[in-house]
Every structure is written in structure tokens, then in C-alpha cells.
Amino acid sequence: EIVMTQSPATLSVSPGERVTLSCRASQSVSSNLAWYQQKPGQAPRLLIYGASTRAPGIPARFSGSGSGTEFTLTISSLQSEDFAIYYCQQYNNWPPYTFGQGTKLEIK
Amino acid sequence: DVQLVESGGGLVQPGGSLRLSCAVSGLTFTNYWMTWVRQAPGKGLEWVANIKEDGSEKYYVDSVKGRFTISRDNAKNSLSLQMNSLRADDTAIYYCARGWLKFDPWGQGTLVTVSS
Numbered sequence: 001e002i003v004m005t006q007s008p009a010t011l012s013v014s015p016g017e018r019v020t021l022s023c024r025a026s027q028s029v030s031s032n033l034a035w036y037q038q039k040p041g042q043a044p045r046l047l048i049y050g051a052s053t054r055a056p057g058i059p060a061r062f063s064g065s066g067s068g069t070e071f072t073l074t075i076s077s078l079q080s081e082d083f084a085i086y087y088c089q090q091y092n093n094w095p096p097y098t099f100g101q102g103t104k105l106e107i108k
Numbered sequence: 109d110v111q112l113v114e115s116g117g118g119l120v121q122p123g124g125s126l127r128l129s130c131a132v133s134g135l136t137f138t139n140y141w142m143t144w145v146r147q148a149p150g151k152g153l154e155w156v157a158n159i160k161e162d163g164s165e166k167y168y169v170d171s172v173k174g175r176f177t178i179s180r181d182n183a184k185n186s187l188s189l190q191m192n193s194l195r196a197d198d199t200a201i202y203y204c205a206r207g208w209l210k211f212d213p214w215g216q217g218t219l220v221t222v223s224s
Contacts (some may be wrong), residue, residue, distance in 0.1 A: 034210045036153075043203055044145075044153065046212035055212060087153055091209035095167040097155040 002026050002093050006086075006100035012108040017078050021103045023071040023088035032092035035064055035073045038102075039084045047086075048073065083107055110134040110213055112204050117218030124194050124222070130187040130204030130215055137185040138162070141208035144178060144189050146200035147217075154200075157189065158208065172198075194222045 003026040013019050023033070031051040036044040046055045048064035051071060061076040075082055088100040116128040130142070143158040157168045157178040166178050177190040187204050199222045205211035 032209065036211075043214035043216055044211075045214070046210060049210040089153070089210075094209075095155070095158075096169045097209075099153040099155070101152045 001096060002029060002090050002098050004088055004090055004098050004100035006088060006103045008103060009101070010104045010106060012106050013078055014108045015078050015080055019075050019078055019105065021073045021086055021105075023066075023073070023100050025069045025071075025090055027093075028068045029090040029092035031067045032090060033064075033066070033071050034089045034091065035062075036087045036089065037082075037084045038087065044087065078105070110206070112206065112213060112215035114202065114204055114215045114218040117202065117220045119221045119223065120194055121224050122195060122222055125190070125192045126194065126220060128189040128191065128202055128204075128218055128220070130189075132185045132187065132204075132206075135206065137180075138182050140206050142178075142180060142187045143205045143207055143211055144187075145203045145205060145211065145214070146198075146220075147203070148197070148200045151200075156202070159187070160208075191220070194220075196222050198222050 005024045007022045033051045035048040038044040047058050052064045063074045065072050083105050085102045085104045087102045111133045113131045120126050144156040146156050159166045159178045175193045179188045201217040201219050203214045203217045205214040
């Protein structure tokens with residue numbers, strides 16, 4: 001089973017800042033990685049797939065990069081609605097599909 | 109709009125059974141794999157099971173193998189998860205989602221609580 005590790009667990013940032021979230025895989029997942037956003041009381045929403053392709057309707061301030069074992073999600077200028085928990089998920093070796101434990105973005 | 113609506117959650121005693129359903133609309137159901145993902149209270153996401161478009165392939169996370177059964181009714185655009193021999197650590201919100209590799213969109217979830 002591939003273990004996904006996200007860092008940091010929590011990130012305190014101010015609106016308007018640029019932020020980068022990290023996700024590491026225990027072995028190569030090529031570019032078979034997705035990012036999801038989850039707000040309190042809501043279901044997750046797909047943001048990025050294929051490591052760098054934005055899902056339909058996702059604002060351009062969200063971007064993903066990386067391949068192999070190291071991935072990043074960047075939000076270029078944080079908006080108030082972006083404060084949420086972000087999860088990465090690999091789909092290279094399945095079953096099982098595996099998620100990271102999440103990074104919580106909170107307001108500084 | 110694509111809609112996925114889960115139902116069937118509730119409180120069940122350890123060892124009991126529950127059947128979850130997911131009603132899907134706004135897409136051609138027979139074109140897509142479907143997936144169940146769960147989230148324990150205050151915890152992260154865990155993939156549970158998925159099923160191929162025609163139901164011919166099904167996969168499960170090890171912790172539910174032999175206890176849970178995923179199925180679909182393509183005539184009714186419906187996905188199900190039969191959960192038997194439930195344990196306290198099955199307590200979670202259960203989400204259905206469209207997709208085989210990436211999951212999009214997701215339903216709003218249904219809460220399953222296993223407790224005596």
C-alpha cells in the first residue's frame with residue numbers, strides 16, 4: 001500500500017498570501033495524483049488531477065505540480081473561501097487508493 | 109447538474125447490518141465506475157470500495173473485505189453498500205462518488221454510527 005504524507009498538518013496564513021502545500025508518496029505514483037478541498041460540513045471537492053490539471057470550474061489561482069513521489073498544491077493568492085482542509089490522493093497503485101492525512105489552512 | 113444523494117445511515121449496534129444507497133442523476137450512470145469513501149469523525153478520507161460500470165469488477169479496502177458488498181442497479185441509477193458485521197471503527201460519514209481513479213463529484217454523505 002502506498003502511504004501518502006502531507007505537510008504541514010496545519011498552516012496559518014493571511015488572505016492574499018501565496019501558499020504551498022506538500023504531499024509525498026512512499027513510492028512513485030507517476031503523475032497519478034489528485035487534490036481535494038473539504039470545507040467544514042461539506043463533501044470533498046476535486047481540485048486537481050493528473051498532478052497538474054485543474055478540474056472544471058476550479059479557479060486559476062489553484063495549481064498543482066510534481067511527479068514521482070513529491071507533489072505540491074499552490075494557491076497563488078488566498079481568498080477567504082479557500083480556508084479548508086486539503087487532501088492528496090494517489091491512484092497509481094490500487095486497490096487501495098490512498099489519501100494523505102490532510103493539511104488544514106487556517107486564518108492567521 | 110450531476111447529483112449524488114446518499115441515504116440509509118443511522119445508529120446500529122456492533123455486529124449489526126446496514127444498507128446504504130446512493131441515488132444518481134444528471135449523468136449517464138452506465139458510463140462510470142462508482143466509489144464509496146468514508147470519513148471517521150474528525151479524521152481523514154478512506155477509500156472503501158468501487159465498482160465497474162457493468163458491475164463485473166468490484167474492489168474493497170482490506171478492512172471491509174468479507175463484510176461489505178458494493179452493488180449497483182443500472183436500471184435505477186443507484187449504487188448500494190451492504191454493510192454486515194459492523195464494528196465501532198466503521199463509524200464514519202460514507203460518501204458515494206463518481207469515478208474510477210479520481211472522484212468527482214461526491215454526494216453529501218450519510219452518517220453511520222456503530223455503538224451499543
